[in-house]
Amino acid sequence: MIGPLFLLFLLALSAPAAALELSGGAIQGGLLYGQTVPGSQVRLEGRSVRVGPEGRFVLGFGRDAAPSATLTVRRPEGAEETVSLTVVQRDYEVQRIDGLPQTLVTPPEAVWDRIRRDAALVAEARAHDTQLPDFAAAFRQPVAGIVTGIYGSQRILNGQPRQPHYGIDIAAPEGTPVLSPAGGIVRLAEVDLYYTGGTIVLDHGHGVSSTFLHLAGLEVAVGDRVAQGDRIGTVGSTGRSTGAHLDWRINWFDERIDPQLVTDLAK
Known part of the structure; x- marks a missing residue:
């Protein structure tokens, strides 16, 4: 059973403030929505992720996604931030x-x-x-x-x-x-x-x-x-x-x- 904590999960990272915000769910079968500085480069497990002109992006985790994933954000001025995501595992019927x-x-x-x-x-x-x-x-x-x-x-x-x-x-x-x-x-x-x-x-x-x-x-x-x-x-x-x-x-x-x-x- 999936609790509301995971469905409404919100993670905000502040280094620097408002440089990266994630919302949604780092959970098997979930979408995780991101907001970062426009012009940033985003990678999930080394895979390039599209970033919109306003800095929005989205990540997806499949049915059998591994328990962890690495998210890397490189901002336009060159600063790079790496985030270790814990992916919630599920039981299936x-x-x-x-x-x-x-x-x-x-x-x-x-x-x-x-x-x-x-x-x-x-x-x-x-x-x-x-x-x-x-x-x-x-x-x-x-x-x-x-x-x-x-x-x-x-x-x-x-x-x-x-x-x-x-x-x-x-x-x-x-x-x-x-x-x-x-x-x-x-x-x-x-x-x-x-x-x-x-x-x-x-x-x-x-x-x-x-x-x-x-x-x-x-x-x-x-x-x-x-x-x-x-x-x-x-x-x-x-x-x-x-x-x-x-x-x-x-x-x-x-x-x-x-x-x-x-x-x-x-x-």
């Missing part, structure tokens, strides 16, 4: 799903080229690193409904262990409107991916993206700019799905982020 068509649990060899193509399209859509500021918005849940699948749970499909679940499942009637949780640009809009059916990837900036799976209808196209609350599609049960729901995922580049942590920060 096991979720069993039975009754799936066996070809979707273990796909036939004939469809593997299609699966690899689909994966490459999604990876390319999530790789965008833009100056869009929408990553810093208070994210809203894209559809009202009951959360039936949670982030990080180990999936057992028809009795066979498979990848963990990297999003949250929200049950809602087919045709329910799906709204953009934050503004952004549509980077992918595909009506029929093998696993995920109707799929949209929305770029919020600085490597943060949302992915919407199993959609019945898509109401945006690649390149569209959407605002928070805009209608982008409808709930469906396409791809590998046993009922109408939205599978909503958030990424920081290739790191999988927990949407519930991100929306909890907005409350």
Whole structure:
């Protein structure tokens, strides 16, 4: 169980005062938001991180992130600060799903080229690193409904262990409107991916993206700019799905982020 201390965690460092502020969560599946002196260079574990013109940046920690990480900030005048981050570790549930068509649990060899193509399209859509500021918005849940699948749970499909679940499942009637949780640009809009059916990837900036799976209808196209609350599609049960729901995922580049942590920060 994640306590409010981690969800509302705020760390301020004062050497010098206001040179670096971090808010959010250094936790597996969390986003950590930063503010530093404009023009600074930021690195996480040696990886360069985009800094906006106002000094804002964001870091993401995946499901299995290590217990510690090193953040380095080099300010324009040359002063450098190194911060050791303690990344909160989480326990994950096991979720069993039975009754799936066996070809979707273990796909036939004939469809593997299609699966690899689909994966490459999604990876390319999530790789965008833009100056869009929408990553810093208070994210809203894209559809009202009951959360039936949670982030990080180990999936057992028809009795066979498979990848963990990297999003949250929200049950809602087919045709329910799906709204953009934050503004952004549509980077992918595909009506029929093998696993995920109707799929949209929305770029919020600085490597943060949302992915919407199993959609019945898509109401945006690649390149569209959407605002928070805009209608982008409808709930469906396409791809590998046993009922109408939205599978909503958030990424920081290739790191999988927990949407519930991100929306909890907005409350």
